Amino acid sequence: MSANEGPAANIGLLAPAPAVDRSASNVMDLRQLRYYVFVADLKSIARASAHLGVAGPAISRSIAALEDELQTPLFERDGRGMQMTDAGIMLYGSASKILRDVELVRQQVMAEGKHLVGDVIVGATPSVIAMAGAGLIKTCRERIPRVRPRLLEGYSAYLQNWVLTGSLDVALVNGLRPDSPRLISECLAVERLFAIGPPGMFDGGPVGLADLLQKALLLPSLQNPIRSLLDAGAASLNLSVSAELEIDSVTLLKDLVRHGMAPAVLPFGAVKYELETGALSAGPIVDPEITSDLYLIYLADRPPSRVASEVIQLLLEVLRQVVAGKEKHGFVEIRQRSAGRRR
Known part of the structure; x- marks a missing residue:
């Protein structure tokens, strides 16, 4: 074996690895995963754009890049919005876990100081x-x-x-x-709901739901959970709730009750100060009791x-x-x- 044929010479004959153009490769990053999870939740690029404060075309490009990299569609577009494909559902679960783990690491590092700040x-x-x-x-x-x-x-x-x-x-x-x-x-507490009226309407004692429902009530809109709880209580008595007016402002609702327009239903704390001053009256709803x-x-x-x-x-x-x-x-x-x- 000649000197040029030894092991060192053989190593020298290995071709160098080709350079990789990293700029041309698609690599999933946290930003892309975050955009994807928002679109999956909201079923709309436009809604995700509004929530994230990011231009819609940028989110569209990010989703397209993910689909290109994974070589599979992640969404199907229909009349209900953007629905995840089977591959999209798989990515959603993994992406959500990755984002959650990254956030936990960030919080743990920030909490290492001696004092909470x-x-x-x-x-x-x-x-x-x-x-x-x-x-x-x-x-x-x-x-x-x-x-x-x-x-x-x-x-x-x-x-x-x-x-x-x-x-x-x-x-x-x-x-x-x-x-x-x-x-x-996480459920942390349970509150009772109270019938709220102008001074003198209620004496602090229990108020039967059937009696309360004989009156038209000032109520929040249907999206408010108090409304759905009251509707469920009424349904258990084969009764219905009559709304005098729908109001999504606690301050205005209390003011209208105080002026005698109609009674309302709220948790106790929402009228705590008005009850202390005598500006309103209240009683817990019973038969059935309604809790939130x-x-x-x-x-x-x-x-x-x-x-x-x-x-x-x-x-x-x-x-x-x-x-x-x-x-x-x-x-x-x-x-x-x-x-x-x-x-």
């Missing part, structure tokens, strides 16, 4: 804000002074939309199980951070103090959060 935006119904809002702010300042909770009040349907668009970190909504697979829900579950909701791929989880725990603590104290309230039960849910 940060902002958290919490949405809640008027009843929860009235019963626990001030107590929560006070307790947060005492216990976690470097955390700044921001409370936003709204109807449950609006709060759900704000969570979906990322405007809220978490929200507490009444009687509303999320209708999007992107949302996770209070759900904590948040995005599946953006679970509550350590900071948000601590604020939620303090909120539940404040609510338990309300229930244990002498102050009137409408809560039937305050539950513990599962340890596995906390971050």
Whole structure:
């Protein structure tokens, strides 16, 4: 064997690996997966564009690039919008898990400091804000002074939309199980619903639902869970609900009740101050009793951070103090959060 025929010479004969043009290859990234999950949930590029604040053509190109890379259609277009194919459903499950895992890693890294620090935006119904809002702010300042909770009040349907668009970190909504697979829900409390009237209409004692339904009521629109709970209670008596007027403003609804237009149905906390001052009267609805579950909701791929989880725990603590104290309230039960849910 000559010198030129040894092992070293043979290695030298290997052809160099061809250069790879990375710019021309399609590689799935988190941005593409996020766009895909939004389109899959909302069944529309236009709606996903509105929620994400991203131009529709950019989302379309992202979806097309995914389909090109995977060499299979991910959506079928029909009259109901964009429906996932079998391959799309498979990608959806994996993409949702990837996004959730990435978010958890981000939160864990951020929470490694010695003190809880940060902002958290919490949405809640008027009843929860009235019963626990001030107590929560006070307790947060005492216990976690470097955390700044921001409370936003709204109807449950609006709060759900704000969570979906990322405007809220978490929200507490009444009687509303999320209708999007992107949302996770935890039942944290149960509230009773009350008949609300002008001064003197109710004396604080129980109000039979059948008697209440003899009157036309001021009610929120059909998308509000209070309306569906009242309709279900009426159906159990083979009765129906008559709406004097549909109003999606708690402030206006209470004002119209106070002026004697018609009674209404709300959780106790929503009229707490008016009952204390005598501006309104109320009584718990019975026969049947109507209760509303209070759900904590948040995005599946953006679970509550350590900071948000601590604020939620303090909120539940404040609510338990309300229930244990002498102050009137409408809560039937305050539950513990599962340890596995906390971050």
